Amino acid sequence: MYLKFFGFREQPFGVTPDPRFLYLSPSHREAMASLDYGIEANRGFLGLIARPGMGKTTLLFHLLEKYRSSARTAFLFQTQCTSREFMRFLLVELGYEGDTTDFVKMNDEFNKRLLHEARQGRKFIVVVDEAQNLKPPVLETVRLLSDFETPRAKLLQIILAGQPELADKLASAGLSQLRQRISMLNRLEPLSAAEVRNYVDYRLAVAGYQGESLFTPEALAEICEFTEGIPRNINNFCFNALSLACALQQKVVDSAIVHEVISDLDITRLGSINTPPTPEPAFIPKPLVAPVPPPMPIPIHGKNGEHLSPAEAKAYMQQISERLKDWQESLNRVVKHPGSEKPN
Numbered sequence: 001m002y003l004k005f006f007g008f009r010e011q012p013f014g015v016t017p018d019p020r021f022l023y024l025s026p027s028h029r030e031a032m033a034s035l036d037y038g039i040e041a042n043r044g045f046l047g048l049i050a051r052p053g054m055g056k057t058t059l060l061f062h063l064l065e066k067y068r069s070s071a072r073t074a075f076l077f078q079t080q081c082t083s084r085e086f087m088r089f090l091l092v093e094l095g096y097e098g099d100t101t102d103f104v105k106m107n108d109e110f111n112k113r114l115l116h117e118a119r120q121g122r123k124f125i126v127v128v129d130e131a132q133n134l135k136p137p138v139l140e141t142v143r144l145l146s147d148f149e150t151p152r153a154k155l156l157q158i159i160l161a162g163q164p165e166l167a168d169k170l171a172s173a174g175l176s177q178l179r180q181r182i183s184m185l186n187r188l189e190p191l192s193a194a195e196v197r198n199y200v201d202y203r204l205a206v207a208g209y210q211g212e213s214l215f216t217p218e219a220l221a222e223i224c225e226f227t228e229g230i231p232r233n234i235n236n237f238c239f240n241a242l243s244l245a246c247a248l249q250q251k252v253v254d255s256a257i258v259h260e261v262i263s264d265l266d267i268t269r270l271g272s273i274n275t276p277p278t279p280e281p282a283f284i285p286k287p288l289v290a291p292v293p294p295p296m297p298i299p300i301h302g303k304n305g306e307h308l309s310p311a312e313a314k315a316y317m318q319q320i321s322e323r324l325k326d327w328q329e330s331l332n333r334v335v336k337h338p339g340s341e342k343p344n
Contacts, residue, residue: 017055018058025199027187031048039125047182048060048185051163053232070123073127087141091109096109124156125157127159131162136175143177143181214242216252223237226265244260
């Protein structure tokens, strides 16, 4: 492990959505401010769109952390479900321990909990992550949640977060009513080259690193290009780069290390399309051997068509033996030296 080698207190490029490591790029900061304002203004539905690995889940955890003491929150990520299962997941997040599967009863229970939180003066925030996986009937169920309200305010705030496919779904004609209820829609953009440098330095500082930059400017530029400025990709790359630098007892990640990591992370090199085919055994043509006909048969009868006498039978067998011997010798010569001798 390279923590001691570089002087880290903890892993700077982990894979968990730890809010402490959230780096607020301009687009992340804008999205955070917009979501925060939407919740404070009781706007009801809010949206957050981002490519995979952009840190939307980390941002949402950071947002909910702010409201831990002043709101009741539910974070749903099991989005491949039916409408009943969705409501069941939501109630479980809110501490409901009943086992009912009746949809009407689940809605009644949910309404009771909303009213209870409202009387206590607490906000009710529901975050649905990976919402692009929700089927249209479930999205319609989500839309109906907005009907839980009083004449003066919404009883809950709903944040739909997902990949760009979520925007495609919301743009469809069948979900126009849901789309109309989303008052704020935010998007996270990939990091620029300068933001990648700041992102890496920020995470190193949170992990306890103090000292000169661990990455050369050339290395950071190449990392930005290879990872496309996506935070999750940057985390994976930097973890591998620092691991390799530690193995080499090298305190700074330079272009040579970056190139080695790029080669290691190039998944296309492991695909079947790049696997050389197993060579077929070389074809060795066999010599063409002209067929050598067997010797012509000798009539098996004696004089006047009678059976062979003992003397005639002995002479007959000697002739057969000699002809077979000549035929075998002729065949051997053709096999050893094809074309050198024509068969008789």
